[in-house]
Amino acid sequence: MLQQESQGPVMRIEGVTIAPPGGAAVLNDVDLSLRAGEVLCLLGASGAGKSLLARAVLRFGPEAGGPELATGRILLDDRDIATCDGAGLRALRGGEVGMIFQEAAAALTPGRRIGAQLIETLRLRPGTGRAAARAEARDWLRRVGLGAEVARAYPHQLSGGMAQRAMIALALARRPKLLIADEATTALDPVTQAEILALLGGLCREEGLAVLLITHDAGVARVLADRVARMKAGVSWRKARRPRCWSHNPLARGRV
Incomplete structure (x- = not known):
């Protein structure tokens, strides 16, 4: 997808650490940014903290099975989402930020x-x-x-x-300005998965969306992602544009 370099990031994640009180960090010092028209893939195995980060972006707190930030901030169009009140959160969830879940039938x-x-x-x-x-x-x-x-x-x-x-x-x-797709094709057969990926890519180009794509499958990232940030044990590392990532990372040839 074409990036709109003249615009600032739609979303910035700055130094985000998530840890339970008195416990070890589940996510540790994560930094990411995402522009309009760009697809950023969070690639990692189950338990790496990918979906936890998505819940943090939507500001689902512990009362909704989500995380509480220990440090750092998440900005949407330069606005810290921690400042959103009840009305602001309702506008954020589903309005400014859309979400596609893994199990659509359950959602x-x-x-x-x-x-x-x-x-x-x-x-x-x-x-x-x-x-x-x-x-x-x-x-x-x-x-x-x-x-x-x-x-x-x-x-x-x-x-x-x-x-x-x-x-x-x-x-x-x-x-929405930002779309989060959390393992959106995992439960589908390969043919249907390919159809959904093509549909999603086309619609995102038409709408000029910033997309945070969460997956454990490098093949999905290969189809849609402009950039890839690999996550392992709550740490985001090896941020790269797609060609460099595929050529240097042997794990990007299959599922993680």
Whole structure:
């Protein structure tokens, strides 16, 4: 994806350390930055701290199964997210920052139709009426490759690939600045995975999004990433543009 070098970073993570009270650091002094139109991949094995960092960006605290920062700060458009109050957090989650989860079926609301979930999400945007939200919901279903009939389906009626497409529509519907994709294709078969990666890459280019891609699979990073930061045991290291990383790191030839 093309980087917009004239703009400052959409997101900056500066010296972030996460540690339980009196315990060892789970994440240690992490520094990352991400610009609009760029895909940064966090590549590492399970337990490396990748998803914990994503929860920190969304400011999910301990009460929501997330972390508490011991040191450092996370900035979105030069605004420290630690300063967000209740209204600011609601605008942050799903508004400024979209999230695609590993298990789309679990992330979707089971008792509500897909169309209703999209409409509800779109109406969170100020000034969006029901009729406009309904029309935009149909357009998002089209853009992610789903037929209009899916609007009336419940999550349990969708295949894994269809559920992930619906999750992508929900994550992008409010046109966030930053998209976090956390192991978004892990549960899918190889053919469906390739389709979802192509879809995600195309939509991100169209929307000019900054994307934080979290994966343990170097093949996924190879398809989408502009830069790769390898994480191991809570430490981010070996930040590189993609060609250099693939040519120098033998671990980047397969799963980590």
